[in-house]
Amino acid sequence: MIKKNAVLITVLVALSVSLISVSAVFWEFYKLNKQQYIDHIFTKYSVITQIYREHMQRSSSDIMLEANLAVYDLFIVKDKAETKKILSESKLLKKEGFKSFDTSLMINKNGLFTKKTVTNLQATMLEYKKQIYFHISGQNADIFIKDEDLKPYSYINILYAYSTVFLIISISFVLVFQKLRPLIRLRRKIALYGSGEMHVSFKTKNTDEIGSIANELEKAKLKINTILESRTLFLRNLMHELKTPIAKGTIATQMLSEEKQRNRFVSIFHRLETLVEEFALIEEVTSLEDTTEFKEYRLVDVIDGAIDMAMVDREKVSIEIAGDVKVNVNYRLYTTAIKNMIDNGLKYSDDCHVKIVINDKNELCFESKGECLKHPLQFYIEPFTKENPSKNSFGLGLYLVDSILKAHSKVLAHEYDDGINRFIFA
Secondary structure: OOOOOHHHHHHHHHHHHHHHHHHHHHHHHHHHHHHHHHHHHHOOHHHHHHHHHHHHHHOOOHHHHHHHHHOOOEEEOOOHHHHHHHHHHOEEEEEEEEEEEEEEEEEEOOEEEEEEEEEEEEEEEEEEOOEEEEEEEEOOOEEEEEEOOOOOOOOHHHHHHHHHHHHHHHHHHHHHHHHHHHHHHHHHHHHHHHOOOOOOOOOOOOOOHHHHHHHHHHHHHHHHHHHHHHHHHHHHHHHHHHHHHHHHHHHHHOOOOOHHHHHHHHHHHHHHHHHHHHHHHHHHHHOOOOHHHOEEEEHHHHHHHHHHHHOOOHHHEEEEOOOOOEEEEOHHHHHHHHHHHHHHHHHHOOOOOEEEEEOOOOOEEEEEEOOOOOOOHHHHHOOOOOOOOOOOOOOOHHHHHHHHHHHOOOOEEEEEEOOEEEEEEO
């Protein structure tokens, strides 16, 4: 599944990585920008402490203190209940401790001297109901101030920028997906064509790269279909035309008076007829498109049909297969494959006997006694190859078996074990 949709998955991964990366960058930028904003507005506490220090040093009235703070849009919160509520429900933005230095002129018996008083204070910036509050507290100081000018940090601008980038990336990938959709449809059509739907159309009105590929495939399909139709027509006409002279020659042979010549010609025409039939089967197997002819049969019934087709003595074939074993096959072709394996086993075995069994892997096996093959199995699968020319064979038997098995999604295998040749429908 992953391999079939590798391009689509790659695009999705790229989209996910892009969106996650952009989100992470904007999140870090949001946190940094917010902290910088808080640090910037927190510096206003220095103005508050300076005004408050001067008020303490000069012992000015509260009205004067409020007037000095109002210049900077700062107002003292006097309601104790309100300040308590703000302290308990507000959001802490920043807190920082500092020292306040007060200088006063004193006199004693030695004369005038300057007295410096150091007071440890703490400045806290709070956010409550979208307002900024400063709380200056210490040993002899406690003032709660509302800032009318400053507003809490707003993330709207960053959210707007993030949404814009997010939308641009998403739209870009949507456009990529739109461009990939014809490619997905083209893949499905190619799969249909490969499965035998010869009339599927690849033609498209698109003029992009994918459209050009689809139109070229349409041209290639038309050429392939024309070649296949010509090939099928040629082979069928050829085999039809060959059967007529073979039939006439067989009839004329019976008119020969000399038995030796008659038997020789009968054998020749019989072999020619067998060759034509094998060619017909090969043509049928190679052009097999429709799998609806595959039906479920009992394997022993298929083997019985193959033995009848081979016209051999049933005592020469041992069947060790349970009656409930079933196969989903094209009956005529699969029967022909088994018939060829029986013929091959009887022809090349030492005792003219073939045993048909099911192995541990639930595979059909044909066992016969004899010498091990002198060449790899692939040598014998090639058409018109045979090890012993004296045998009555055209070298098409195993080639036909292999072709039939491939049409059934199987392969022909061979193994040799303790004097036994074992051919397997794997």
